[in-house]
Amino acid sequence: MRNLFAIIALLAMIAGFFKPAQAETEIDITQGNVDPLPIAVALFEGSRDLQASYGKTLLQVIRGDLIRSGLFRGLKNSIFAEQKISFNKSPKFGIWRGFGTDILIVGEMKNITKRRLGISFRVWDIQARRQLLGLQITADKSNIRRAGHLIADAVYQRLTGEDGYFDTRIVYVEEKGPKDLRKKRLMIMDQDGARKEYLTDDSHIIITPRFSPTLQEITYVSFVSKRARVHLYNIEKKTHEIIAEFDSISFAPRYAPNGSTLVFSLAKGGRTNIYTMNLLTRKIKQLTDENSINTAPSYSPDGKYIAFESDRGGKQQIYVMRANGSRVRRISFSAGFYGTPVWSPRGDLIAFTKQYKGRFLIGVMRPDGSGERILTSGFHNEGPTWSPNGRVVIFYRETPGSKGGPSIWSVDLTGYNERRVQTGTFASDPAWSPKLGKGLPIK
C-alpha cells in the first residue's frame, strides 16, 4: 500500500512538473548574421604515398572551393595538426567546439586499381554532435581535382540546401600584348583557375564565347576581313565549325535553354534587331523589327521569355518579351543607361550593367523590374554571367591607363565576397559552363 502511495506521489510530482504553461514566453528572432560558417577540412587518411599524390590535392581543392564561395571560413591547419583524427571514430566534439569549428570534414583514401582511387568522406556537425553526410566514391586518378570539386559540391549542398557550382568550367578571352594591338585567344579553365587550355590561336579577334546549356559545346564570334563569323566548338572532340558569316554582328549569340537555338542581334542600316537561328535547320527568324537598337538578348531558364536591351524609348533600357517576340514590356525605369541583361539560371533575377554618373555598375533586379540592387560599381565593369546555381556573378573590369587591361572578377548575388578570378594574364568576356555532371547524391 505504501508503495502504491509513493508511486502516486511521484506521478503527481512529475505531473506538476509538466503543468501547462500559463503564458509561454515567445521571442521573435529576426536578426542573425551572414558570417561565413567555420569549417575544418582534415587531410584525408591513407598511405603516405596516397596522401602525397592525392590527399594534398583533394585538401587544397575542397578547402579552396568552400572558402572562395564566401559562405565558409577555414581554420589554420596548424591548429589541428596535432589532433588525432580517425575516420572510423567520431571526433572529440568538445575539443573541436573549443577551436570554434562548426563543421568538420574527414576522409580516407584506398587504392582500388592502378587507375581508380576509393575515397570516403564524412561531414560532422560539431554543435549537434552528429554526422550530416557520409559517402563512398571511386575516382579516376588522372583527374582527382574533379573528385575534389564534386565532394565540395556535396558539402555545399548539404549545408546550404543550394546546388553546388564547383564542378564547372569557365571560358574566357585571354588578352596579351599592348593595348592597341591585343592578341586574343579563347581559353577554358576549371572555375578555380586550374587546367587552363587554349581553344583557338590568336590569328583573329574573337569575342563573347558562350556555353551550350545541354552539350559540350561553345559558340563564339570571330572577325575575319571585317566580317563576323559564328563558330561552334565541340569541347570533347576539340573541333571547330563555322555556321554563319554576317556583314556585321552587334551582339554575339547566346543559347536558348533547349540548346538547339541561338539568339543574337544584327545591325543593318542604322537599326539593330534580334534574331534566332535554329542550329538543326540553320533557319533564321526575326524577333524584333524596330527603328532602334535592340540587342543583348538573354533567355529565361524556362525558355519562355527573352530579356534584351533597347533604346526604342530614347535611351538604353531593359525590356522583356515572349520568346516569339510578342508582348514586349520595359522593366528598367531608374536613372542611368541599362544594358546587357543576363537571366539567372535560377530564374529569379536578371543581372545587368548600368552606366550612371560616369560609373559602370553591375546589378540585379527581379524579372518584373522590382528590387534593383547594385553588386559592384567602378571605373569599368562589364559582361556579367551567372554560375549555374544562380548565386554568383562573374564579370570583367578594365583598369585605366595605357598599361591597364581587363581582368575577371566574381561577386555573390548579395553583393558580398567580391574577389578576383586568377587567370594569370589580362582576361575578358567570361562565360560559365553548366555543371559537368549530375553531382554526388546527398540523400
Next chain:
Amino acid sequence: MLLKEEFKEQVQDKLRGFFEKLSIGVRFSMVLHFFLVVLSIFAWPRLSEIELPEPESLAIMIISSTESPAAKPKQRDDVTAVGFIQAPPLLDDFEYERRNSDFNPGKIAALLDKMPDKNNQNVHLPKQQLTIRDIDAIKVQMRRCWTIPAGAVNAHKLIVKIKIFLDVDGNMITPPRVLTRARGRFFRIAVENALRALRRCQPFKMPPEKYEVWREMVLIFNPSEMLEGKKIEG
C-alpha cells in the same frame, strides 16, 4: 409541340416589346458591344501572332550542318558514387554528458526544489515579466550565434519555431523541440541553422531572479528581414 410554339411566340413578343421601349442610341450601343465581343472571341488569337516579314538576306553565308548535331556526352565516369556510409558510434564526451543529459534525475530534483511551494501560503511572489531590455539581451546574443548563408531563397517561408528548456545557468536541459514541421530541403537547413545557433549560444545570459519566466521559451527564427544583401549606392 403547341406549347413550344406558344412559348416561342411569347418570348418573341416580350423581346419585341423590350426593344421598342429602348432609344435608338441604346439599341446601337448594344449591337456594337455584341460585335466587339464576337470579334474578341474569334479574332484575338490571330491578332497576337504578329507575323514578321522574312528577314532580308542579312547573312552572307549560312553553312548547312553537315555533321549530325553534337551528341549528348556519355555519362562521365571519372567519379562514381558507391554508397552512403553510416556514422560510427559517438565517443563519450564528458563535458557534453555533464551538461546536456537527456534524463538526469539529479537535474530534475534540483528543478523541483526551485519550484514555488504551493503549500506555503505566506509567500506570494509578484508575477515577473521579461522586460524589453531582457528580450533585447536575448536578441543580441542570438545575433552573434545565428548564422545563415547569405542570399538564401524564399526567406519568408523559412520561419522556424523552437521551444527551449533551460536550467538556471542558462544551459539547455533537454534537446530543443522544433515546433514547426519541416518541409523541403531549405526548411531542413533553416532548422539546422537555428538549432546550431541555440547550441552555440548556451549558456544564455539571463536574469536569474526571473528564472520562472524564461526557463521555457519559444524562439521564432524569421530570416526574411536579413536576406536582402549588401546595399551599394549606384
